[in-house]
Amino acid sequence: xxxxxxxxxxxxLSPGERATLSCRASQSVSSFLGWYxxxxxxxxxxxxxxASNRATGVPxxxxxxxxxxxxxxxxxxxxxxxxxxxxxxQRSGWSRTFGQGTKVEIK
Amino acid sequence: QVQLVESGGGVVQPGRSPRLSCAAxxxxxxxxxxxxxxxxxxxxxxxxxxxSYDGSDKYYADSVKGRFTISRDNSENTLYLQxxxxxxxxxxxxxxxxxxxxxxxxxDYWGQGTLVTVSS
Numbered sequence: 001x002x003x004x005x006x007x008x009x010x011x012x013l014s015p016g017e018r019a020t021l022s023c024r025a026s027q028s029v030s031s032f033l034g035w036y037x038x039x040x041x042x043x044x045x046x047x048x049x050x051a052s053n054r055a056t057g058v059p060x061x062x063x064x065x066x067x068x069x070x071x072x073x074x075x076x077x078x079x080x081x082x083x084x085x086x087x088x089x090q091r092s093g094w095s096r097t098f099g100q101g102t103k104v105e106i107k
Numbered sequence: 108q109v110q111l112v113e114s115g116g117g118v119v120q121p122g123r124s125p126r127l128s129c130a131a132x133x134x135x136x137x138x139x140x141x142x143x144x145x146x147x148x149x150x151x152x153x154x155x156x157x158x159s160y161d162g163s164d165k166y167y168a169d170s171v172k173g174r175f176t177i178s179r180d181n182s183e184n185t186l187y188l189q190x191x192x193x194x195x196x197x198x199x200x201x202x203x204x205x206x207x208x209x210x211x212x213x214x215d216y217w218g219q220g221t222l223v224t225v226s227s
Contacts (some may be wrong), residue, residue: 046213046215053210055210062179
């Protein structure tokens with residue numbers, strides 16, 4: 001099973017600052033990696049698919065990069081609505097796994 | 108618009124066998140792979156199972172293999188999760204999710220979730 005490790009566990013930032021979230025896979029997942037945002041009491045929302053492609057309706061301040069085992073989600077300038085938990089997810093054959101999440105909180 | 112509505116959750120005794128349902132609408136259900144994902148209280152997301160668009164292929168996380176069964180009824184636009192031999196650690200919100208092949212098979216729509224609490 002491919003394990004995804006996200007860092008940091010918590011990121012304390014102010015609105016307007018840049019957020020950089022990391023996701024590392026235990027073995028290569030090529031570019032088969034997505035990022036999701038989850039707010040309290042809500043289902044996750046897809047932000048990025050195939051490592052670097054924004055899903056429909058996702059603001060341009062969200063960007064993804066990486067391939068193989070190291071991936072990054074960047075939020076260029078945090079808006080109040082961006083404070084949430086972010087998960088990466090890989091696709092390997094039929095299997096899927098999620099990282100443990102990074103919480104982006106208001107400093 | 109796409110809607111996924113889960114049902115069947117509640118308080119369940121250990122060892123019981125509830126079945127969750129996910130009613131789909133707003134898209135051609137029979138054309139898409141579907142998944143179950145769960146989230147224990149205060150914890151992260153855990154992928155549970157996948158079923159192919161026609162139901163011919165099914166795969167499970169190791170944590171539920173042999174106990175849970177995913178199925179679908181394309182004539183009723185409904186996804187199911189039969190849960191057997193429940194344990195306390197199966198307590199979670201269970202989400203159904205649609206995968207989108209043009210999005211690299213990522214999950215583009217999710218239901219609101221149904222809470223299963225395993226407790227005597």
